[in-house]
Amino acid sequence: AELCGKHGFVVAPFDTLSNPVVLIHPDEVEQISVDGLSADVPLMTVPEATDEEKNDYQVDFSNFHSQLTAGDFDKIVLSRSSEIEKSVEISPLQLFYKACKLYPRMFVALVSTPQCGIWLTATPEILLEGNAGQYHTIALAGTMRKGAGEWSAKNRLEQQYVASYIAECLEHVTTHFYESDPATVSAGQLQHLCTDFRFSLFDEQHLGYLLQLLHPTPAVCGLPREKVFQFIKHNEHAARQYYSGFMGPLLFNGDTHLYVSLRCMQITDDKYKLYAGGGLLKESQFQSE
Numbered sequence: 001a002e003l004c005g006k007h008g009f010v011v012a013p014f015d016t017l018s019n020p021v022v023l024i025h026p027d028e029v030e031q032i033s034v035d036g037l038s039a040d041v042p043l044m045t046v047p048e049a050t051d052e053e054k055n056d057y058q059v060d061f062s063n064f065h066s067q068l069t070a071g072d073f074d075k076i077v078l079s080r081s082s083e084i085e086k087s088v089e090i091s092p093l094q095l096f097y098k099a100c101k102l103y104p105r106m107f108v109a110l111v112s113t114p115q116c117g118i119w120l121t122a123t124p125e126i127l128l129e130g131n132a133g134q135y136h137t138i139a140l141a142g143t144m145r146k147g148a149g150e151w152s153a154k155n156r157l158e159q160q161y162v163a164s165y166i167a168e169c170l171e172h173v174t175t176h177f178y179e180s181d182p183a184t185v186s187a188g189q190l191q192h193l194c195t196d197f198r199f200s201l202f203d204e205q206h207l208g209y210l211l212q213l214l215h216p217t218p219a220v221c222g223l224p225r226e227k228v229f230q231f232i233k234h235n236e237h238a239a240r241q242y243y244s245g246f247m248g249p250l251l252f253n254g255d256t257h258l259y260v261s262l263r264c265m266q267i268t269d270d271k272y273k274l275y276a277g278g279g280l281l282k283e284s285q286f287q288s289e
Contacts (some may be wrong), residue, residue: 004208007251010258011111011119014216014240015233022115023250039101041094044084046274053082056237061286063235068282075161076222076231078289079277081238086270095120095267103188107259109247119242121264124187127214127246129257133202137170139163139182140260141219141279142193146186151193154283156182159193162218165225166197169213173206174199188263204251211246211258220244220260220277241266243275 003010006023013019049057057080067073096110103122112118125140139162142155159182170177177199185194201210221244222228243266248258266273278289 002208003211003250005205006208009111009248009252010250011113011116011242011245011247012215013116013242013245014220015229018233018239019241019245020115022111022113024113034097037094037097039098041090041098042088044272046082046084049082053080056080058286060235060237061280061289064231064280065282065284065286067231068280068284073228073231074223075158075218075279075281076228077218077220077244077277077279079236079238079240079243079275081243081273081275084272084274086272092118092120092267106187106263107248107257109259111247116242118267119247119261119264120267121247121259121261122188123259123262123264124185124192125219125260125262127217127248127258127260128207128211129248129255130201131255133200133204135199135201135256137166137197137214139166139195139197139217139219140185140192143190143278146189146191151184154281155193157283158279158281159195161223163195165218165223166195166214169210170197170199172213173210174201176200207251207256215246216244217260219279220262222279240275244277 002021009024011022060078064076064078067076092110099108099120099122106122106124108122110120126138129136139159141159141162142151167179177197180196182193182195184191218225242261243264245261246258247261250256250258264275280289
């Protein structure tokens with residue numbers, strides 16, 4: 001709701017009480033030529049999880065999954081992070097350009113502010129986009145590698161939970177919306193199930209209220225949302241910070257393009273910290289997650 005009537009480039013965390021929402025009001029907007037940049041950046045291999053990381057995830061999985069088997073939650077998202085030591089200094093701008101080349105159909109952003117640090121994301125998940133009162137959002141859930149076969153019942157149910165939640169949110173802000181059938185969409189080497197929603201919103205001063213309803217979606221949190229959100233905050237081993245938050249232009253020159261901050265990493269002086277997560281249902285198995 002704090003974004004009502006605001007405009008600029010938003011960088012929002014998963015938990016707005018633990019990390020600040022950053023709203024960038026540019027004094028200048030500059031287009032920079034990429035002629036001097038090269039995509040010839042070595043791809044780094046994420047090291048296999050250490051015994052400590054595996055143990056932490058096992059503990060979290062057991063704790064989170066027990067809430068599902070007890071019937072307290074319908075879905076919960078469990079995330080983890082992994083750190084890579086910098087062996088060679090590569091400029092964040094070079095990494096941004098490499099990500100643009102690797103993922104031409106995703107939202108790729110590089111953000112650096114004193115409040116949030118440096119983050120690079122390449123995400124396929126639209127939180128909210130549109131202009132002139134016409135808006136679009138998606139329900140994106142279920143994940144498997146390309147060519148892995150048919151969607152499992154678990155993945156279809158997970159996607160249905162997210163789509164139903166978004167439909168309920170839209171009923172609070174619009175009298176009519178269009179909902180597509182779920183379809184398979186590709187994102188790099190992975191594919192997801194996606195449902196499109198299109199709707200009218202005539203009072204754009206209230207976009208902040210809609211964002212408050214949508215974020216965090218069950219795709220990155222779970223259901224029932226508030227109970228699951230509090231559980232994640234108090235039980236997940238690593239704080240998410242800006243992972244599974246959202247970022248992008250809000251009513252910037254009239255356009256809004258906000259994306260959920262998935263497939264992202266935090267860049268520090270000596271490390272790259274990568275984040276990932278997966279949706280758990282009662283049917284989930286530790287090894288497959």
